[in-house]
Amino acid sequence: MSTEDKPPAPRSLAEDLRARDDASLAALLRARPDLVTPVPTDLTDLATRAGTRASVVRALERLDLFALQTAQALAVASDPATFGELLGLMAGDDPDPEVATALPRARAVLHEQALLWGGDDRLRLVRTARELLAPAARRPSPTGLGPDVREAAAGMSPGRVQTLLATAGLPATHDSVSAVTELTALFRDRKRMARLLAALPPDSREVLDRLAWGPPYGQITADPAPRLRLLLDRGLLLPTAPGTVVLPREVALHLRGGRAHREPRPSAPPVTAARSHPPPSADGAAAGQALAALGTVEELLRGWDEGGPAVLRAGGLSVRELRRTAADLEVSEPVAAFWLESAYCAGLLAPDGAEDEHYAATPAYDAWRELPAARRWALLADAWLTSTRTPGLVGGEDARDRGHTALGPGLDRSAAPEVRRRVLTLLADLPEGAAADTEAVTARLRWERPRREDDDDLRTRLARWALLEAELLGVTGRGALSTHGRALIGCPASPPGGTARTAGGTDGRPPARRTARGSTPVPPGGAVGEAAEEAARLLAPLLPEPLDHVLLQADLTAVAPGPLESGLAELLRVAADVESTGGATVYRFTPGSVRRALDSGRTAEELHAFLAAHARTPVPQPLTYLIDDVARRHGRLRVGAASAYVRCDDDATVREILADRRAAGLGLRSLAPTVLAARADPASLLEGLRAMGFAPAAESAEGDVVVARAERRRTPPRAAPRPVVDGPPVPDEALLAATVRALRADVGPRRAEAAGGAEGVAPRTDAADTLAAVQAAALTGGTLWIGHVDAGGIATRRLVAPVRVEGGFATVFDHTADEVRTYPLHRITGVAEAQAPPRDGAD
Secondary structure, rough: OOOOOOOOOOOOHHHHOOOHHHHHHHHHHHHHHHHOOOOOOHHHHHHHHOOOHHHHHHHHHHHHHHHHHHHHHHHHOOOOOHHHHHHHHOOOOOOHHHHHHHHHHHHHHHHOOOOEEEOOOOOEEOOOHHHHOOOOOOOOOOOOOOOOOOHHHOOOOHHHHHHHHHOOOOOOOOOOHHHHHHHHHHHHHHHHHHHHOOOOOOHHHHHHHHHHOOOOOOOOOOOOOOHHHHHOOOOOOEEEEEEEEOOOOOHHHHOOOOOOOOOOOOOOOOOOEEEEEEEEHHHHHHHHHHHHHHHHHHHHHHHOOOOOOEEEOOOOHHHHHHHHHHHEEEEEEEEHHHHHHHHHHHHEEEEOOOOOEEEOOOOOHHHHHOOOOHHHHHHHHHHHHHOOOOHHHHHOOOOOOOOOOOOOOOOEEEOOOHHHHHHHHHHOOOOOOOOOOOOOOOHHHHHHHHHHHHOOOHHHHHHHHHHHHHHHHHEEEEOEEEEHHHHHHHOOOOOOOOOOOOOOOOOOOOOHHHHHOOOOOOOOOOOOOOHHHHHHHHHHHHHHEEEEEEEEEEOOOEEEEEEHHHHHHHHHHHOOEEOOOOOOEEEEOOOHHHHHHOOOOOOOOHHHHHHHHHEEOOOHHHHHHHHHHHHHHHEEEEEOOEEEEEEEHHHHHHHHHHHHHHHHHHHHHEEEEEEEEEEOHHHHHHHHHHHHOOOOOEOOOOOEEOOOOOOEEEOOOOOOOOOOEEEEEEHHHHHHHHHHHHHHHHHHHHHHHHHHHOOOOOOOOOHHHHHHHHHHHHHHHHOOEEEEEOOOOOEEEEEEEEEEEEOOOEEEEEOOOOOEEEHHHHEEEEEEEOOOOOOOOOO
């Protein structure tokens, strides 16, 4: 292409955007979704919004380390700079081939995200980005470079500048500007600078070397030492304030060999495998942990059937209740907090909303328990993957020194879902069965999001927690991503001997077709996404089938060699006490547990029949005797409300109770040979008599035995907590295409048409024709007049370009309002072609 045919260089970011094709504009909006909300009116508006401070900060935070280093180098380069100057700043005097190879990619990333514009001969960093990254007196540059000679000498007197020229052996000039230019040219001339530095004594050179990589500022006294005076006289150090000097940027770059960064990082650090296991072994370990996770959640919420712990006034669970929960589950407090948060995020537990608020299971928990084990696990894992709740923060403090409590406020971190997905994606990049080195994973994340690293290194901690939590949930097994874990993030298993395909880009986002996944939590008991369904399908064959039998032993124990069917497990939990868990669960029958079953309304005959039907071994005689003995004594004593009373048909038993010293605290006295009155309330009287070895039954006011079947306490229906999203979501492809089309279109005539025709008659068509016309316009990119009735009953007509139609709503670009809007289809009275105004009263 000749010089005459070459397009003119853009003079602004807006002109640069106008020169881009549709794919490039769509890539910009996909990388910076905040630019789409609301949809900009034109490319000038888009350029203005792309240069705002909030948007630029968000864009810089999503750059990888090398792209950010490139932007930092441009911030200290000339404005505009050439690609050759940028390459010199990144690669130095002796170009590093790896840096030179990676630099065009970094430049393309900055250009794609509208942080950089112009051709290779005139590279310009967006002004806001330059202000954020350039060195300043109160904010040193990340490169460690200070101000250039012109900036540092801005406050110096003209005489002082001329003295510097004379000392450096340069001819005097007629003004300070040209004098500073001459001094800058000297410092940028490598040969002359080498001779100037070679003439310095070693102690003066040592001072320069110490400031070369930053910080570039130093302190001096009113009477500097000779080694410092020499540097000041030659302009190699310039005063910026009383007692403060700075190393000019040009001098520092010469000392660094031209490099802006001590260590450019052009490539991402590899994620290495710490150890490898056979894939079936990793899958088996993950499946076992998944089954244990389901058991832990059930055990946690089963303990709250009769009422959970109280909710703190500020929200959350008290430290004492967390310790108690950890002791009940036999886990550490951080692990207990994780299980609490997992159940909460899945919508299985919530505050009950009462005046004296307590935690309890939700109705969704009962529906969840009826699902197959693999589906239950998929719901837990999917809720964990998409939730912004961060259990690892429990026990720490916020910026105001307030403690973080389990289930309390302040645990949401918007980066958590992204980090979890990215960690799992990095594991998926390894061969199947390989466990990643934790330090390698965190180093990779630091390279991918260096601007997100704050003082407490949150992303690194999120990554470590993600690895631990994935192992607890059974997403990973023995540190390796399981087959069902790969499916959970939408990543297929790798072929034999190959490398797994990742589920997203370098930022860990899901692929574009899955953009909607993770935006809202999956309702427990309801449908899950495609990825979670596939994960459940792959996990199901690895889980043992529920058993319908137990092994009864003569020592009054029952051994369940695996997970039990829900009915059998429910009865055993009532009629026996859990003695140990693990690969097999051991239940022990005791007089108290059998009495508990009888209190729940079962009879001795029903217990005998049930055990005989579900035992693979004969029912031991001691167990039969135990049930019959407890049943024979059960209910002989009756306790009712006087404050409380005891009645019994056997007056010998009544006399035995009165004579027992342990009954002294109950305040018993005889009213009749078979009736005792008590000062204690009925519940305390029941417990006291049971502690003495009796088996009393509660009695109603009518004299009937009260069946003490425990009522499961449940909250009103509660929705799972919604993730706290960091910024607007990535727009889908339909919205991107509509936005680009609107930006490209000459919308001026449309706006005039919309403004002039908004007062016309709203078109009227039947519902089927309306739906068909809007769908067709969304597919072809057409423009329509629609009639719309708002909530107040006011009818208007709007000039719109439909984007998509789904779920009873039409998303359109409304030229009348000049923004993207969503209209319910039932409020659209009709449609008409935009080119022809609708007829009055058209059907």
